[in-house]
Structure formats: C-alpha cells, structure tokens
Amino acid sequence: MAYHTGMYLFLFLPAVLLLYQAAPARHRWKVLLLAGYVFFYLVSGKLLLYLLGTTLFTHYIGLRLEALQSAGRGKKEQKRVLAFGICVLLAVLGYLKYYNFFAENLNKAVVHFGGGPLLAARHLLLPIGISFYTLQAIGYMADIYWKKIPAGQPLGKVALFLGFFPQIMEGPISMYGQTADQLWQGRDIRREDLSRGWLRIVWGLFKKMVVADRLYVLVQNVFSQHSRYSGVIVAVAAVAYTVQLYMEFSGCMDIVTGSARMFGVTLPENFRQPFVSRSAAEFWRRWHITLGVWLKTYVFYPVSASGLVKRWNRFARKHCGKYAARLGVSALALFPVWLCNGLWHGPRWSYIFYGMYYFVILLLEMAFEPVGEKIRTLLGLKADAWQIRAVQIFRTWLVVFTGELFFRADGLRTGIEMFRSIFRGFSLVPLWDGSLCMLGLDLADYLVVFAGCLAVGAAGFFKERQTDISVRLENTKLPVRWACYYALILAVVLFGAYGIGYQKVDLIYAGF
Incomplete structure (x- = not known):
C-alpha cells in the first residue's frame, strides 16, 4: 500500500480520519x-x-x-x-x-x-x-x-x-x-485543514502520475539498454530522470504533507524550488531539505566542533592563512556529511560516488568564489545581474543533471560509460528527427510532460515570491475556485500515466 494508491487514498486515509x-x-x-x-x-x-x-x-x-x-x-x-x-x-x-x-x-x-x-x-x-x-x-x-x-x-x-x-x-x-x-x-479536524490537505494531495498526484510516471518509460528504456544509446539521447535521459525524480519525490511529499495537514499536523517542507538554485550548495538547501538539515545538525556541527577540526583551524590560520584554513575546515566537516549522504541512499558504489561528487563540487565552489567575485568586478556586473544569475543557474543544472546520471545508472561503471557516451557522436539532430519518439513516448506524451512541467514551474514561481496559491484560491469566487479544483482533478484522471501500456511505478525513495 503506497501513498498514491486507491487503497490508501480512498480507504485507509478516510477510515483513519473518521476514527480519529x-x-x-x-x-x-x-x-x-x-x-x-x-x-x-x-x-x-x-x-x-x-x-x-x-x-x-x-x-x-x-x-x-x-x-x-x-x-x-x-x-x-x-x-x-x-x-x-x-x-x-x-x-x-x-x-x-x-x-x-x-x-x-x-x-x-x-x-x-x-x-x-x-x-x-x-x-x-x-x-x-x-x-x-x-x-x-x-x-x-x-x-x-x-x-x-x-x-x-x-x-x-x-x-x-x-x-x-x-x-x-x-x-x-x-x-x-x-x-x-x-x-x-x-x-x-477542521474544514480548513481538510480543504488544504486534499488539495495538496491532488497536486502531488498530478506531479507523480502526469509527469513522473510518464517519464519513467523513457528513463527505463535508456538506462536499462544504455549500450544502445549515445550523445544527446543519454543527456536527455539524464535530464528526464532528474525531472522524474523531482516530480516523484516532491509529489510524494505533497501527498504526505497533505495527509498530515488533514489531522492538523504541519510537517517540515522537503523541497523549495530547487531548480532556481545558483549553486550546488543552494541546491542542497532546497532539495531533500530535511535530510540536509539532519546531516548539518547531527554530523556537520559536531564534526566542526571536534578537537581535530579546531586544531587544524589554529594551525592553518597561523601557517597557511585564512583562505586555506577555511577550505580545510570545510573539507574536514563536509567529508563525513557527504559520505553519509551517499551511503544513506543505499549499498552501491554509485551512491558513494554521488556523495563524493557533491563533496568535491561544493569545495570547488568555495575555492573559486573569490575568483568569481574578481571576474564580476572586472566586468562591472552586480552579483544579482540577470546575466550572472542565468549563467549560475545553468551551471547548477549541469552539475545536477550529471550527478543524477550517476545516481540512476546501474552501477558506477555503467555511470562512467554513459557519461562518456554523451560526447561520442554528439549531435542535436535526434531532438527533432523522431528519435525521441522511439523511446517509449509519443508526441502527445511529450506535450503532456511539457505542460505539466510548466504548471509546476508556474506554481514554484509564485511560491518563490511568497504567494500561497491554495490560500489565494480560497479567497477567490466560488465558481472560479471550483473550476480550478476540477481542472486539477481532471488533469490527473485524464492525463495520468496508467492503464494499458503503462506499468505501475513504485515510489522511488521508498527503496532508500
């Protein structure tokens, strides 16, 4: 019984609400x-x-x-x-x-x-x-x-x-x-909690069933037969898996948070628009937030306050300068954090590599931060200039997509092979010559995925500006409000990936 199944949504959860x-x-x-x-x-x-x-x-x-x-x-x-x-x-x-x-x-x-x-x-x-x-x-x-x-x-x-x-x-x-x-x-149980809770649940179902479960077909085809693909197709699969994982995991968190809200319980948020991040460090402050907070509280801070780190800090400040001291302290404190992050996901070398990958990326970001500031000064650009933001966000996307390629691959060796294959015979032609429609999805599927991503992106845009759409809907006129509710429900019913041609997709993070 998973959170997106009819047994949970229409039997178990209502029964618990009534008994409660x-x-x-x-x-x-x-x-x-x-x-x-x-x-x-x-x-x-x-x-x-x-x-x-x-x-x-x-x-x-x-x-x-x-x-x-x-x-x-x-x-x-x-x-x-x-x-x-x-x-x-x-x-x-x-x-x-x-x-x-x-x-x-x-x-x-x-x-x-x-x-x-x-x-x-x-x-x-x-x-x-x-x-x-x-x-x-x-x-x-x-x-x-x-x-x-x-x-x-x-x-x-x-x-x-x-x-x-x-x-x-x-x-x-x-x-x-x-x-x-x-x-x-x-x-x-209050009417307000029920209203906001069920809306959050349906929104989570939209993410999972309309977008994530549809992308699963493409991702499974490429990653399970990786030797048949190269170039831009592998890159598309890495991007598709990242989107699938986000829609799946954040959608499940919406269902979970909505379920808890019905009982008047507010759970901590696990995602906060991660794809607007301007660095890998910011990405992890927005992605799987509760795991990051746990690791920071119970691993990073205790290690930072340990005798080893304090001794290094004193030695480095005296002999190497503040810059080297700061990098050394960060390395000593971040290494166990990212080792634990990798191991937490499961017993695979690819997961350990995933943790070490972000450990290196975060250290490189710290090391080159002064260089970036000097370049911005020479170009006369402010830190918030749109050109700087665009470059930083795109760079972060490349880091994230690459990391998720290794995360999803069936083993570290396969991940390395798939990463190398991206640069073998790379061409953008497969994006429009029909190759994408041979991966298990047709044009209609891609249009549904694109529309779903636009809807989620728009919701994230408003949320990033501290606008709660559920509260806004509650304050709109009754016909408009229910029109939006019915549109969301119908989108799940009509465009959800299920039935003939689609297999049931288990919750990804339930395996961790």
Missing part, C-alpha cells in the same frame, strides 16, 4: 499510532518488530540520559550512553542494509589477492522506511543529550513520533520538537 475524529481528544494519539502500525504491517509484515524494537530502545536511551542528567553525572558518561545508543541503531541499519554489499566487496578483494571468499551472502529483509525512522531516533537521543527537548518523554509520544503513518515510507525526516507535540495533542 470519533475518538475522544485524549485518545486520538492512539488512533494515529495504531494506524501507523497497521500501515507498516500492510507494507512490511512482521518486520514491524524492527520499528517496535527501535522505539523501545530509543525510549530507554532517553530515560537513561535523563537519569544521568538528574543525578548530575558528567558529560563523559552521558556521551558514552549516547554513543552506545547511536551505535546500536546504526549496527542494525548497517547489517540489514549493507552487509551483503560489504561481504561482496570484501570477497572480491580477497579473491583478487589469491584467497577464497570469506563471507557468504545472506537473504536479509529490509523494513520499509528504516533509514528514515533510524535518523529520527538518533536525532531524538542527541536532542535529549544536548537538552534541546525535555527528557522523560512518554513512550507513546516517542512511538507516535517514529511511527506516524504518512512519514513512515519516505519521510520527511523531522526532529522531535517539530512534530511530536502536534501529533500528541489530538486537535479536532
């Missing part, structure tokens, strides 16, 4: 928690035990930290408890998600040097959303250690924070202080 509103306010959190566990069971079966075990263990670590803080015990002992809690959660995640990857690569290394395989592959079942709820659990323990939230939270509140059903499959990754109190208070 019918229950007394003090018991509504129980309805949400039970719904979360039922949802998890329907997707992952008895692997629900992993979520239950994580919840109990996380609550225990929180209580242990509270006891140490109340007793006035030193930071060292608290840090050992926190480290133990984090290591246990990461060990479970690492074993289930990365054991076979580690075993395969270790065996290859041993065989290369004349030995025999050491570790056998194992059939391991991975619970849905384990990467998401594990990060939330680690964040909860760290926030208690840092005294950002009061210790001794009720077990039910912690369980609901980790098991809220709209977030289980794909996030967003929230911090305890962002959502726990909202989930716990059991407020009444």
Whole structure:
C-alpha cells in the first residue's frame, strides 16, 4: 500500500480520519499510532518488530540520559550512553542494509589477492522506511543529550513520533520538537485543514502520475539498454530522470504533507524550488531539505566542533592563512556529511560516488568564489545581474543533471560509460528527427510532460515570491475556485500515466 494508491487514498486515509475524529481528544494519539502500525504491517509484515524494537530502545536511551542528567553525572558518561545508543541503531541499519554489499566487496578483494571468499551472502529483509525512522531516533537521543527537548518523554509520544503513518515510507525526516507535540495533542479536524490537505494531495498526484510516471518509460528504456544509446539521447535521459525524480519525490511529499495537514499536523517542507538554485550548495538547501538539515545538525556541527577540526583551524590560520584554513575546515566537516549522504541512499558504489561528487563540487565552489567575485568586478556586473544569475543557474543544472546520471545508472561503471557516451557522436539532430519518439513516448506524451512541467514551474514561481496559491484560491469566487479544483482533478484522471501500456511505478525513495 503506497501513498498514491486507491487503497490508501480512498480507504485507509478516510477510515483513519473518521476514527480519529470519533475518538475522544485524549485518545486520538492512539488512533494515529495504531494506524501507523497497521500501515507498516500492510507494507512490511512482521518486520514491524524492527520499528517496535527501535522505539523501545530509543525510549530507554532517553530515560537513561535523563537519569544521568538528574543525578548530575558528567558529560563523559552521558556521551558514552549516547554513543552506545547511536551505535546500536546504526549496527542494525548497517547489517540489514549493507552487509551483503560489504561481504561482496570484501570477497572480491580477497579473491583478487589469491584467497577464497570469506563471507557468504545472506537473504536479509529490509523494513520499509528504516533509514528514515533510524535518523529520527538518533536525532531524538542527541536532542535529549544536548537538552534541546525535555527528557522523560512518554513512550507513546516517542512511538507516535517514529511511527506516524504518512512519514513512515519516505519521510520527511523531522526532529522531535517539530512534530511530536502536534501529533500528541489530538486537535479536532477542521474544514480548513481538510480543504488544504486534499488539495495538496491532488497536486502531488498530478506531479507523480502526469509527469513522473510518464517519464519513467523513457528513463527505463535508456538506462536499462544504455549500450544502445549515445550523445544527446543519454543527456536527455539524464535530464528526464532528474525531472522524474523531482516530480516523484516532491509529489510524494505533497501527498504526505497533505495527509498530515488533514489531522492538523504541519510537517517540515522537503523541497523549495530547487531548480532556481545558483549553486550546488543552494541546491542542497532546497532539495531533500530535511535530510540536509539532519546531516548539518547531527554530523556537520559536531564534526566542526571536534578537537581535530579546531586544531587544524589554529594551525592553518597561523601557517597557511585564512583562505586555506577555511577550505580545510570545510573539507574536514563536509567529508563525513557527504559520505553519509551517499551511503544513506543505499549499498552501491554509485551512491558513494554521488556523495563524493557533491563533496568535491561544493569545495570547488568555495575555492573559486573569490575568483568569481574578481571576474564580476572586472566586468562591472552586480552579483544579482540577470546575466550572472542565468549563467549560475545553468551551471547548477549541469552539475545536477550529471550527478543524477550517476545516481540512476546501474552501477558506477555503467555511470562512467554513459557519461562518456554523451560526447561520442554528439549531435542535436535526434531532438527533432523522431528519435525521441522511439523511446517509449509519443508526441502527445511529450506535450503532456511539457505542460505539466510548466504548471509546476508556474506554481514554484509564485511560491518563490511568497504567494500561497491554495490560500489565494480560497479567497477567490466560488465558481472560479471550483473550476480550478476540477481542472486539477481532471488533469490527473485524464492525463495520468496508467492503464494499458503503462506499468505501475513504485515510489522511488521508498527503496532508500
């Protein structure tokens, strides 16, 4: 049962809404928690035990930290408890998600040097959303250690924070202080929340079913038979996959956020018009925002404050100057962030390369920032000049499209081969000689995709200017408002990619 299926939209979600509103306010959190566990069971079966075990263990670590803080015990002992809690959660995640990857690569290394395989592959079942709820659990323990939230939270509140059903499959990754109190208070369902929630859900369905699922056909054809294609076709596939991924993931986040909004819960936003970014750093402040915030809070800042980084900073400032010191500090702090980013997506070298790719790009942006400022000064251009913005946005697109090519490719070697093939016999002729219509989509499909992207781009344009279209619609005249609602619904019904010729497309990030 995924968020875009009829079972979720027309059966599960309405049933939970009815049960939630019918229950007394003090018991509504129980309805949400039970719904979360039922949802998890329907997707992952008895692997629900992993979520239950994580919840109990996380609550225990929180209580242990509270006891140490109340007793006035030193930071060292608290840090050992926190480290133990984090290591246990990461060990479970690492074993289930990365054991076979580690075993395969270790065996290859041993065989290369004349030995025999050491570790056998194992059939391991991975619970849905384990990467998401594990990060939330680690964040909860760290926030208690840092005294950002009061210790001794009720077990039910912690369980609901980790098991809220709209977030289980794909996030967003929230911090305890962002959502726990909202989930716990059991407020009444309001007409305003229902209205904005269902509109956000339909908008998410539009992104996924009209654009993302249609592009899936092209992307799958090229990436699964990459040796047959080269030049601009591979470049088109990389762009198509980037658009597909954005429409799919942000569309799912719209459905999730809309579902939560119906219960009066505001989840953190995960996307903020990433394709207007002027640098790779800005792109990652706008793309998968909650993962970036988590990595910044629980990896980047602790590493930046570590003794190693402080010693380097003092040494470099004294012997190498501020510029080298700043680059060195950034490299030391960003490396674990981007290594974790790559590994978080899954046990593949292409994902690790993806993380290291952005690590290098971000360092290069920092290193050449003074050069860029000098060039702008020589040309007499302001930083906000349209020429500068256009060049920066286009440059960022090239970085993003290239990164997503490696991200989607079936392995790092395939990614390298596909990247090289772009420059082999490159010509723009396939864009208009009918070659694109041999990739699984016809002209009508491309027109629908183009119109869908225009609609999403227009919505992003207004949102970037702090204009909430849903609020604007609520303030328009009734006939105009419902005309817009019906147009959106009909667009999903009439132009959604389903039926004969289209296969069901699973949620991409549910696999992470």
